[in-house]
Amino acid sequence: xxxxxxxxxxxxxxxxxxxxxxxxxxxxxxxxxxxxxxxxxxxxxxxxxxxxxxxxxxxxxxxxxx
Numbered sequence: 613x614x615x616x617x618x619x620x621x622x623x624x625x626x627x628x629x630x631x632x633x634x635x636x637x638x639x640x641x642x643x644x645x646x647x648x649x650x651x652x653x654x655x656x657x658x659x660x661x662x663x664x665x666x667x668x669x670x671x672x673x674x675x676x677x678x
Contacts, residue, residue, distance in 0.1 A: 623663040625671055637661035 623637045641660045
């Protein structure tokens with residue numbers, strides 16, 4: 613994929629032991645907050661993070677349907 617490596621600033625996604633998904637990406641909350649779709653809100657304790665689309669598409673094969 614070319615988007616995850618040993619660089620401490622690279623994006624990543626992984627499954628936690630409890631089944632939740634963790635995402636490391638660029639914090640673009642301030643940039644996108646004014647442009648969110650109607651009905652979408654960012655909570656006080658939340659951030660909007662962006663990862664490369666290729667990363668999510670590549671992970672698709674590892675995501676199980678339950």
